[in-house]
Amino acid sequence: MATAIEKSLIEILSKANWVGILTGAGVSAESGISTFRDPDGLWSKFNPMELASIDGFMSNPERVWDWYQYRRNVIHSTKPNAGHYAIAEMQKMFPYFNLITQNVDRLHQTAGSDDVLELHGNIIENHCFQCKKPYKQEIDLSSKEIPRCDCGGMIRPSVVWFGENLPHKVLAQSELVAQKCDVFFSIGTSAEVYPAANLPIIAKKNGAKVIEINPNVTAISYIMDYVIRDTSAETLPYIVEELKKRPTN
Numbered sequence: 672m673a674t675a676i677e678k679s680l681i682e683i684l685s686k687a688n689w690v691g692i693l694t695g696a697g698v699s700a701e702s703g704i705s706t707f708r709d710p711d712g713l714w715s716k717f718n719p720m721e722l723a724s725i726d727g728f729m730s731n732p733e734r735v736w737d738w739y740q741y742r743r744n745v746i747h748s749t750k751p752n753a754g755h756y757a758i759a760e761m762q763k764m765f766p767y768f769n770l771i772t773q774n775v776d777r778l779h780q781t782a783g784s785d786d787v788l789e790l791h792g793n794i795i796e797n798h799c800f801q802c803k804k805p806y807k808q809e810i811d812l813s814s815k816e817i818p819r820c821d822c823g824g825m826i827r828p829s830v831v832w833f834g835e836n837l838p839h840k841v842l843a844q845s846e847l848v849a850q851k852c853d854v855f856f857s858i859g860t861s862a863e864v865y866p867a868a869n870l871p872i873i874a875k876k877n878g879a880k881v882i883e884i885n886p887n888v889t890a891i892s893y894i895m896d897y898v899i900r901d902t903s904a905e906t907l908p909y910i911v912e913e914l915k916k917r918p919t920n
């Protein structure tokens with residue numbers, strides 16, 4: 672553990688009744704999945720408007736499908752890391768606990784997290800671009816051909832693209848968590864994308880202690896009560912181990 676964790680933080684956590692966590696791409700970085708905005712991140716190599724927007728899909732659906740096939744193949748070959756597993760353990764440590772993620776890779780669920788609030792959807796499920804019906808058939812990860820719905824529409828991944836609304840219920844539940852919790856973590860996110868980035872701010876305004884785990888400064892570091900400048904896979908297992916030593920709420 673490179674960075675010291677303040678004792679007062681462990682103290683606050685051991686008394687917490689409701690803990691909320693927001694995660695971003697940084698949590699999966701140590702599993703080998705690229706982040707978006709780091710210097711070698713996906714958006715330094717690819718244009719998000721071409722690959723992650725409705726207009727991008729309409730102007731070149733094959734290019735977009737191909738890119739998601741590439742990302743699915745990367746994700747398929749990865750495993751959760753110690754950070755994902757620690758978060759899954761944390762869900763049993765507090766009377767109320769909610770995990771909110773911007774990640775589409777489903778590694779939190781693979782690590783054992785339940786009822787994950789997926790703000791940006793996920794890359795595993797698919798639906799029809801035209802009629803929106805879920806597409807249940809398995810995707811052939813080696814195929815370049817875009818599957819078709821019964822209605823004839825093209826199938827797309829069930830991720831949220833730029834310009835699309837977040838799933839209404841998931842966002843409402845996430846905002847409620849931010850309003851009600853007494854401790855809120857922002858982990859592995861640059862906090863550049865709204866409305867996700869607003870959640871720690873809502874939590875802070877409603878009196879929660881807010882904690883950032885991120886090796887780098889983010890757009891909302893200045894609101895944090897605690898900042899841990901280390902990686903999630905290094906930090907979270909340590910927090911879990913410290914909590915295990917104390918009686919929690």
Ligand code: OAD
Pocket residue numbers: 694695696697698700701706707708709712719723773774791831832833858859860861862863864884885886887888889901902903904
């Ligand atoms: P970003 O790529 O914007 O930010 C990743 C953050 O993770 C950065 O602040 C890094 O410093 C941090 N980081 C890197 N490695 C880390 C590690 N090992 N442990 C902890 N933190 C680490 O990713 P997001 O904030 O998730 O949306 O991006 C938000 C959204 O923008 C994504 O969901 C995606 C993207 O466009 C859509 O595709 C809709």
